Amino acid sequence: MTAKKKIKIESKSSEIDSNEKKPAEAVRADDKKAQENDSKKDKKITAADPMKELKEKFKKSEVEAKQSYDRYLRVSAEFENYKKRSAREMDDFRKFANQSLVKELLPIVDNLELAIKSANDNKNVDNCLLDGVDLTLKEILKIFEKYHVKAIEALGITFDPRYHEAVMREETDKHPENSIINELQKGYLIHDRLLRPSMVVVAAPKRPDDDKEKDANA
Numbered sequence: 001m002t003a004k005k006k007i008k009i010e011s012k013s014s015e016i017d018s019n020e021k022k023p024a025e026a027v028r029a030d031d032k033k034a035q036e037n038d039s040k041k042d043k044k045i046t047a048a049d050p051m052k053e054l055k056e057k058f059k060k061s062e063v064e065a066k067q068s069y070d071r072y073l074r075v076s077a078e079f080e081n082y083k084k085r086s087a088r089e090m091d092d093f094r095k096f097a098n099q100s101l102v103k104e105l106l107p108i109v110d111n112l113e114l115a116i117k118s119a120n121d122n123k124n125v126d127n128c129l130l131d132g133v134d135l136t137l138k139e140i141l142k143i144f145e146k147y148h149v150k151a152i153e154a155l156g157i158t159f160d161p162r163y164h165e166a167v168m169r170e171e172t173d174k175h176p177e178n179s180i181i182n183e184l185q186k187g188y189l190i191h192d193r194l195l196r197p198s199m200v201v202v203a204a205p206k207r208p209d210d211d212k213e214k215d216a217n218a
Helices: 003-047 050-096 099-121 127-146 208-217
Strands: 149-151 164-171 180-185 188-190 193-196 198-204
Touching (some): 099 188, 099 193
Antiparallel strands (some): 149 188, 188 193
């Protein structure tokens, strides 16, 4: 075999080797290109699907709107409670603004009533002076009525610790037990609030021993 033939054979074998290697590299390159093309297609599909983005934005907006609405409801409820509480406080202020002043006037009313009662028992009292005292008392009671101040009912009714203060108990068989038989000082209410309790004497049942002692002494 000559040198020329040898060179031709070697060149052919190298071409065959290169041809055998080339398809493997080409496959890898094709795979890479295919992957790149697939990713580009995915991106194009994603970019080309605006409905999905809109749905996601809508869901997000819906959640935010619900949270905002819940906050609005809470704030509205708190504001309504604040308005009601303020209205109650203002109403109480108007109703009881004069409570301290009225309370200071109660001893004056007591003294005027006591003066009239004493004058009625005394025949030598000047009637003009008595009329003046009585007129003064009536004017004060008119002011009390204007501001919803009223006397507490006491005589003849059953003792009520919410409005009455028992200073003593008196044994008697003429009145039911726990009924009020004497009023030592009038009590007053302003609207439905207690200004001063009535100071009263409460009936108590007689003990059998007391009757026996009376009979023995007789």
